Amino acid sequence: xxxxxxxxxxxxxxxxxxxxxxxxxxxxxxxxxxxxxxxxxxxxxxxxxxxxxxxxxxxxxxxxxxxxxxxxxxxxxxxxxxxxxxxxxxxxxxxxxxxxxxxxxxxxxxxxxxxxxxxxxxxxxxxxxxxxxxxxxxxxxxxxxxxxxxxxxxxx
Amino acid sequence: xxxxxxxxxxxxxxxxxxxxxxxxxxxxxxxxxxxxxxxxxxxxxxxxxxxxxxxxxxxxxxxxxxxxxxxxxxxxxxxxxxxxxxxxxxxxxxxxxxxxxxxxxxxxxxxxxxxxxxxxxxxxxxxxxxxxxxxxxxxxxxxxxxxxxxxxxxxxxxxxxxxxxxxxxxxxxxxxxxxxxxxxxxxxxxxxxxxxxxxxxxxxxxxxxxxxxxxxxxxxxxxxxxxxxxxxxxxxxxxxxxxxxxxxxxxxxxxxxxxxxxxxxxxxxxxxxxxxxxxxxxxxxxxxxxxxxxxxxxxxxxxxxxxxxxxxxxxxxxxxxxxxxxxxxxxxxxxxxxxxxxxxxxxxxxxxxxxxxxxxxxxxxxxxxxxxxxxxxxxxxxxxxxxxxxxxxxxxxxxxxxxxxxxxxxxxxxxxxxxxxxxxxxxxxxxxxxxxxxxxxxxxxxxxxxxxxxxxxxxxxxxxxxxxxxxxxxxxxxxxxxxxxxxxxxxxxxx
Numbered sequence: 001x002x003x004x005x006x007x008x009x010x011x012x013x014x015x016x017x018x019x020x021x022x023x024x025x026x027x028x029x030x031x032x033x034x035x036x037x038x039x040x041x042x043x044x045x046x047x048x049x050x051x052x053x054x055x056x057x058x059x060x061x062x063x064x065x066x067x068x069x070x071x072x073x074x075x076x077x078x079x080x081x082x083x084x085x086x087x088x089x090x091x092x093x094x095x096x097x098x099x100x101x102x103x104x105x106x107x108x109x110x111x112x113x114x115x116x117x118x119x120x121x122x123x124x125x126x127x128x129x130x131x132x133x134x135x136x137x138x139x140x141x142x143x144x145x146x147x148x149x150x151x152x153x154x155x156x
Numbered sequence: 157x158x159x160x161x162x163x164x165x166x167x168x169x170x171x172x173x174x175x176x177x178x179x180x181x182x183x184x185x186x187x188x189x190x191x192x193x194x195x196x197x198x199x200x201x202x203x204x205x206x207x208x209x210x211x212x213x214x215x216x217x218x219x220x221x222x223x224x225x226x227x228x229x230x231x232x233x234x235x236x237x238x239x240x241x242x243x244x245x246x247x248x249x250x251x252x253x254x255x256x257x258x259x260x261x262x263x264x265x266x267x268x269x270x271x272x273x274x275x276x277x278x279x280x281x282x283x284x285x286x287x288x289x290x291x292x293x294x295x296x297x298x299x300x301x302x303x304x305x306x307x308x309x310x311x312x313x314x315x316x317x318x319x320x321x322x323x324x325x326x327x328x329x330x331x332x333x334x335x336x337x338x339x340x341x342x343x344x345x346x347x348x349x350x351x352x353x354x355x356x357x358x359x360x361x362x363x364x365x366x367x368x369x370x371x372x373x374x375x376x377x378x379x380x381x382x383x384x385x386x387x388x389x390x391x392x393x394x395x396x397x398x399x400x401x402x403x404x405x406x407x408x409x410x411x412x413x414x415x416x417x418x419x420x421x422x423x424x425x426x427x428x429x430x431x432x433x434x435x436x437x438x439x440x441x442x443x444x445x446x447x448x449x450x451x452x453x454x455x456x457x458x459x460x461x462x463x464x465x466x467x468x469x470x471x472x473x474x475x476x477x478x479x480x481x482x483x484x485x486x487x488x489x490x491x492x493x494x495x496x497x498x499x500x501x502x503x504x505x506x507x508x509x510x511x512x513x514x515x516x517x518x519x520x521x522x523x524x525x526x527x528x529x530x531x532x533x534x535x536x537x538x539x540x541x542x543x544x545x546x547x548x549x550x551x552x553x554x555x556x557x558x559x560x561x562x563x564x565x566x567x568x569x570x571x572x573x574x575x576x577x578x579x580x581x582x583x584x585x586x587x588x589x590x591x592x593x594x595x596x597x598x599x600x601x602x603x604x605x606x607x608x609x610x611x612x613x614x615x616x617x618x619x620x621x622x623x624x625x626x627x628x629x630x631x632x633x634x635x636x637x638x639x640x641x642x643x644x645x646x647x648x649x650x651x
Binding site for chain 2: 002005006009010013016017019020023027030031034035036037038040041042045046048049052053055056059079082083086087090091093094098101102105106107109110113114122125126129130133134137138140141145146147148150
């Protein structure tokens, strides 16, 4: 599984390099006055990335390095859940406000990490931790350091 | 009077209640700012600016500078305990500092941070005190060609920092250089490589990427490690392990010294900054260490060297500010603003017209550096006990800290999403054995390298000979070539 991902990642780096080279050409290798243009650096670096990406891709196929680790399906699912939860919360942050978003992120991440071993005591504990942490962070950043808070529809 | 006598007079003048209180407030605010992810010393100095200016005179600059070097100390705390760099120059500290903390040696790691920071700070201060005028003149010889060559030399460390797979290291470096290009072109102006995403038009914030790469990815990695049940006993430190050890100071003396000297020289160069100094110091320490294979796995030299560089560069970066009136970084630019607001014009005449002010400020730096040692040593057991918190509670808290920290950088929820994305990328990097440091190196140095190369080419009508005509640039390029060839050769010969 990991070797397939390694191969896929190498292809992704080649695609990134190709995108940067193409973008570089659209900016121009040289400017109108003959001086180095905005595309000079992207073209050079993008080409290097394609080169190294190709080597890494070949190596991943011929098993040049033997990666011993493997992904566990259960933990991968757990990470995807955490990414999804937090992605959703961040997407809704403009609506929820930073206080509610942070509280939800802490609590739901805690529950996702403990997935499979959640009991009533842990739920209470993680809820209290979420409230206290959010309040401490809010006081520190907004009240003390005067960072402008993002206020949601709940007025907080 | 020689510099030593002037300094003694300055220290004496700084021992007033007003200057001492200002220094203390400055270093405490700096420590807090440094600990918080996202907020770097420039933000801290800016936050304290109105208060500091109201103090007036040398107390104002003592407070502002206190925030600067206090933040440099504080940045290491979250790097070691949580694996989140408090600010950009603390990134190298994450690599070995957090590995030590996970081994139950948080106190040792924090302790060596204090010692190395003190050593670096002291050597940086001695540079500032005694060599400032001479070094400033030397630094003026660094034009765009020399800067670009220096950046290339820094990038050549990629082979040292790449671990066992050098081509993945170079691929990571290229990705970092591309990330550094995202946003406005430094010369011509238009937005580049923004993938059609509106939020990327202005570019990626380095701190956001670093927090995601190191902070979130560390959480994912530990959480998803099949061998870790998140309550593993080896992560439970004993009381003894929470205490700093004096023996570590002696064991790492050469790393501290080399890091300090590198920090001094790199810190002087305008625009290069402490982050570059820490990367170069770490690479040098790894290169010359007998236990180079331990680097990245919890080597105490891997903590001492970048921390010393970090702090020495924070003082040496004030050399061009005081002697030439040129701020070399965002933080010193804010301090320059403070100097102007209290009615002083930094530059060579400052030493002639306001010697009392200059030497009192320098004196307050020595006092502040000593203050930080006592404050942080007293705080270490309390800070290190964070590692006693169970991971299933600690990690969600870190999520909360990252949300507020990243949001505070640009007041943008989009940045939090970017950090989360780079957390996933960082996790893949770990699993696929792509080193993360070259990526960071590329992102920091890329814009400076591009600016240097293009400006040099513009000045020379497109001729690359400009890089070889200047002696300093040519020397740096020869060293770069020798280093790359030697490192690649040695790596492949080992196989």
